[in-house]
Amino acid sequence: MTDLLHAVRRHAEAHADTTGLARTAIPGLTTVRATAPSDLVYAISRPLVCLVLQGSKHVTMGTQAFPFTAGDSLLIAADVPTVSQITHATVVAPYLSLVLELDLAVIADLAAQMEAGADGDHAPVRVEPTDAEVADTALRLMRLLDRPASVPVLQAQLVREVHYWLLSGRHGAVIRRLGWADGPARRVARAVMVLRTEFAQPLPVERLAAVAGMSLSSFHQHFRAVTSLSPLQFQKHLRLIEARRLMLSEGLSASNAAFAVGYESVSQFTREYGRMFGLPPVRDAKAARGKAQASV
Template sequence: MKSELLDTVLRHADHLADRDGVARTPIPGLVAIRATERSALSYQIARPLACLVLQGRKHVTMGSQSFTFAAGDSLLVMADVPTVSQVTQASASAPYCSLVLDLDPAVIAGLSTEMAALDDDGQAPVRAEPTDAHLHDTALRLMRLLERPASIPVLKDALVREFHYWLLLGRHGAAIRRLGLPDSHVRRVARAVAVLRREYARRLPVEELAALAGMSPSSFHHHFRAVTSLTPLQFQKQLRLIEARRLMLAEGASASLAAHTVGYESVQQFTREYGRMFGLPPVREVRRLQAA
């Protein structure tokens, strides 16, 4: 069964993966990941998701927490959090392979009304656990749907719901369930995060974000940091720097153009903060990555 899911995901990725090894599917939020060599560090603000590692190994850092995932492990991200990740074990003969599904708060909310309450064990937004056999089986049936396109509109919603159900029954189910509570701190913070993601280039006072979340500024600041591990200002700064890096690497933008595009008024400040986050000033890092 395990090799069957691996073979199915690799078969899909072999045909459809882009240059980053990401193969999207007709099922919204479901993607296959494939890598044939150790990757560079990847900086991103992760969305709530479940990642089933099927082959190879990956290392993920969030704040002071670090996780290493190998075949048979699942990575669960239960809030919008900054992560640094790297594929650490992969080869042409045995590619790193994983299957990722975005977590859907609406599906979680619907299931939560039908399931017994669970005790929560804390607010850590990134968790790890062995992949449950039922979850693995549901993932296989989701991938098999891709071979029968006419069946996707009819069956995908039920299988996505089942996938979430097995996650909610797992040992981190209570933490996942917070995503489905409309008035939970996680969902309130998520409303502000959505605006930060969309409008990161403009100044966003904490008072404006707190109002979106329906909290006082002090309460919002506390809960935002508890959920994301960053202050709102730090979160926006990382969004800006990650987007600026993408503009320079993918679109060939100059450092000054990238800085102004993402909202920096001072190129010197941009260069200084970029170096702190990525280890090198922007021009030097782009040259190094392009040479590599």
Template sequence: MTQALLDAVARYANAHADPDGVAVTPVPGLTLIRASRPSALQYAISKPLVALVVQGQKRVTAGSDVFDFGAGDSLVITADVPTVSQITEASVGRPYFSLVLDLDQALLTELSVEMKLTRVADAAPVRTEPTDTEVADAAQRLLHLLERPASIPVLHKQLLREMHYWLLAGRHGSAIRRLGWSDSNIQRIAKAVALLRADFDQPLPVEKLAAVAGMSVSSFHQHFRRVTSLSPLQFQKQLRLIEARRRMFAEGASASTAAYDVGYESVPQFTREYRRMFGMPPVRDVSAARMSA
């Protein structure tokens, strides 16, 4: 990992990060992360993405797999899977910095055809590897555009395309490649996941989700669990709980308000499922977070 890339990430993140350390950029899908101390556990159902760590250390858990990685490493997530993450090394003097890019499946499909890539067997949806030199170089030039805003509309697409090319051609290529097949089960399941993300607070019969994916109900259940590690109902439940927790932490919503807002009809049921996922009931969870802050 080059010093120039670290400097570019630090300049933009230091100037634009919000109180949570997130700096959204004008480049679609590109976000920078900054933290000046180790973080609490962060729960998410992550979209396909690549994260380049340029300073500090992080730990990500997916199911029973634990990934510890740091400066010079990249994390790739190739499916909508539940993860628990924590920044483990960061300080005021040496903050944690990373660059996160959403993977563009349409672009991967286009590049896979042009590169004449062959199909590969399913790979683990979460993995870490040292960052390829070409990927880091493309990322640095992409960040260079942020200092010249007028160049972004003209140049960002070709640099995003180049970065996706080097990801396909590099260490993570075998894992990312499966996202590029338009008729793959991953892309079919992705259509149902998009609906679940958009309407997570609404009742969504599995028959409707299967129809969106173009599968029978039994086939849909099987492939949905294989891709996401969850059943459709579990997936929706986790989306609701994660969003409810965000609303309580970030917006100060009460537990009952958050529960009803995300689609629960019973606060006791919400409390039970919240405790099962996060380890303590919602009111105590929020209180503990405030004391820690």
């Protein structure tokens, strides 16, 4: 873990953007660095594993809270809404983590070749100590970045190896469900892909159910079981999260952000924004800008 920490630190310090993210040349692999505790971050994350190497973070999903720190791995095994916050980070000892998006095709291929392990807790968000084999393979992935010519040749087998160790380890039971080609998680994932791509457009639930290959009643049941939200709530979360990004990062007014993400009523947007983020959009944007200026 110490060697992995140093490798992630070097990459993050050299390549991180203003938000602390540094995407690597390996698709789906990102380093994260923060030198101070963060504000709350609202997201609907894709399935991923996050290896925390220094500092600590807190994630909530609904009423469930997941604190985790150096040496832990956070697994998000479905497209679920989360609220996260880096809780411990300093300039001297920044928060550092390595995030890998899970590849459902790789999981399906591996699961077909591996013996099924013991069934376990299927909670989509969970925290466990990082397995040594996962950390070792992650270190070899990071070392590839120092030899760019090796990345296209070796990255696929190392990403596959990380997935193998994740399936073999503490998170195996819940990850394996993502590999069931005709299982509810994969069917719902097809509908989620449409929602992520077209969230600003009207999306009849009948179309989403058809994409998932389910009856309307079955789709509603499985969609909520996988994501914890109804399809309409999921679309609303995506719209509000993107609207907030447009306001804070690109300086759009509340009304322009509302229309950009598909709202037809600014008053409805204002009500729903306030329920999700705790403040109406104009006050929230003003407060966020004030914090940003104070930190400069």
